[in-house]
Amino acid sequence: MSPSTAPLPADERIPFLTVTNWVRSAAVCGFRIEPFFLEMGLDLARLHPTEATVSVEEIQLLMARCVAEARRQDPQLHFPQVLGETFAFEYLADVETFITTSPTLRAASPALDWISALVNPHMALKLQEHGQQARLMLSFTREDATPGTTWHFAEAVFVTFCKFARLMLGEPAQTGQLSFQHAQPEGAPPLRNALDLPVLYGQPVNAILFERALLDRPLRGALPSLHQAAGQRVAEQLSRQREQQQPAASRPDPHSLTAQIESRLLRTPALLGEGIEALAADLGLHPRTLQRRLREEGQQHSGIVNQIRHQLAVDWLKHSHDSVEDIAERLGFADRRSFSQAFQRWQGVSPSEFRRQGNP
Numbered sequence: 001m002s003p004s005t006a007p008l009p010a011d012e013r014i015p016f017l018t019v020t021n022w023v024r025s026a027a028v029c030g031f032r033i034e035p036f037f038l039e040m041g042l043d044l045a046r047l048h049p050t051e052a053t054v055s056v057e058e059i060q061l062l063m064a065r066c067v068a069e070a071r072r073q074d075p076q077l078h079f080p081q082v083l084g085e086t087f088a089f090e091y092l093a094d095v096e097t098f099i100t101t102s103p104t105l106r107a108a109s110p111a112l113d114w115i116s117a118l119v120n121p122h123m124a125l126k127l128q129e130h131g132q133q134a135r136l137m138l139s140f141t142r143e144d145a146t147p148g149t150t151w152h153f154a155e156a157v158f159v160t161f162c163k164f165a166r167l168m169l170g171e172p173a174q175t176g177q178l179s180f181q182h183a184q185p186e187g188a189p190p191l192r193n194a195l196d197l198p199v200l201y202g203q204p205v206n207a208i209l210f211e212r213a214l215l216d217r218p219l220r221g222a223l224p225s226l227h228q229a230a231g232q233r234v235a236e237q238l239s240r241q242r243e244q245q246q247p248a249a250s251r252p253d254p255h256s257l258t259a260q261i262e263s264r265l266l267r268t269p270a271l272l273g274e275g276i277e278a279l280a281a282d283l284g285l286h287p288r289t290l291q292r293r294l295r296e297e298g299q300q301h302s303g304i305v306n307q308i309r310h311q312l313a314v315d316w317l318k319h320s321h322d323s324v325e326d327i328a329e330r331l332g333f334a335d336r337r338s339f340s341q342a343f344q345r346w347q348g349v350s351p352s353e354f355r356r357q358g359n360p
Helices: 019-028 034-039 056-073 079-085 093-100 110-119 147-169 191-195 212-216 224-245 257-267 269-273 275-283 287-296 301-319 324-330 336-347 351-356
Strands: 013-015 053-055 123-130 133-140 177-179 206-211
Touching: 019 056, 019 079, 034 056, 053 056, 056 079, 056 147, 079 147, 079 191, 093 110, 093 147, 093 224, 110 123, 110 224, 110 336, 123 147, 133 147, 133 212, 147 191, 147 206, 206 212, 224 336, 257 269, 257 275, 257 287, 257 301, 269 275, 269 301, 275 287, 287 301, 301 324, 301 336, 301 351, 324 336, 324 351, 336 351
Parallel strands: none
Antiparallel strands: 013 053, 123 133, 133 206, 177 206
16 A cells, blocks of 8 residues: 555644755756645745744645655656755755764764754654664654655655765665665655665664664764864754743743752752652652643653753863763763763763863
8 A cells, every 4th residue: 555645733833944955856856846835825035944834734735745746747756765865954054064074973963863853843863773783763753643644754864864874984885774664655666776775664663774883984074173063053053942942931930840850950960860750759749740740831851851961061061070971970871971972962062072172
């Protein structure tokens, strides 16, 4: 059965930073996308990618129209593949700089979280490692997301990933495998022909499997100073974005449970690594009661812990002489590596580099 395209509820909007990529891909496929934009109500005369947003329903319908029109132009044209192959970070220049100047693919991995936050907050990219294998897994976090409504985007994302991996490694990966949750689209040219990788459909997850050693292979395009500077700029951009998205009315009331937890964790950082049960006991609450009250305030235990860890990590790296290992332990991380990975996501640089740069 071919994947279907059922529209999702138009109850929230997502960034449309990639608008020029859609325009270019449509042109490659031989059609003008402007009529489709007009149907969506986009004012092209005033449209600016850094400010444009679309609803989930609109982007789903736009993709369906583009897939059908590309096929009408040429049965061998597959719009998700073209969108992935022609993708460029035109309005995310710092993200592209961070990726393409990375010393290794592993060092570029914080961009996975950034891309989700900046392009589609309902898309989650997770790097997993086991034995000699690694896999990049893609999931869509909306409750109503199904393989039938997200398959086009899954294909485009992995085509883009393969494009940049080839660019950075200087050669195609010799081994690997793509898996998709959806059925193979009827009539579409096989992605295997474009990616030179085995492609499996109807699998439990959307993922690309590859040799773990590739994560740490030195890259010829490495430029450490550019890489670190770009990472910091992206981290600052995301911080500003979060502040703008949180209106004053939604910030924690000083008497709220969220504020109490933040205060308790700042005073007793040992609680950061002890789980929700220990925190609940410290507050005199049952863990389920704590979770329920946090949900009522629109918060999660893990989110508050990450926020406090970030705040304390920056403060201690700036103002203490504690080693990175000691700070990782005080913040409740399993080891230095897991702390460094988290800090890289937060700040765009490693803890050691952050300290070397003499932050403030």
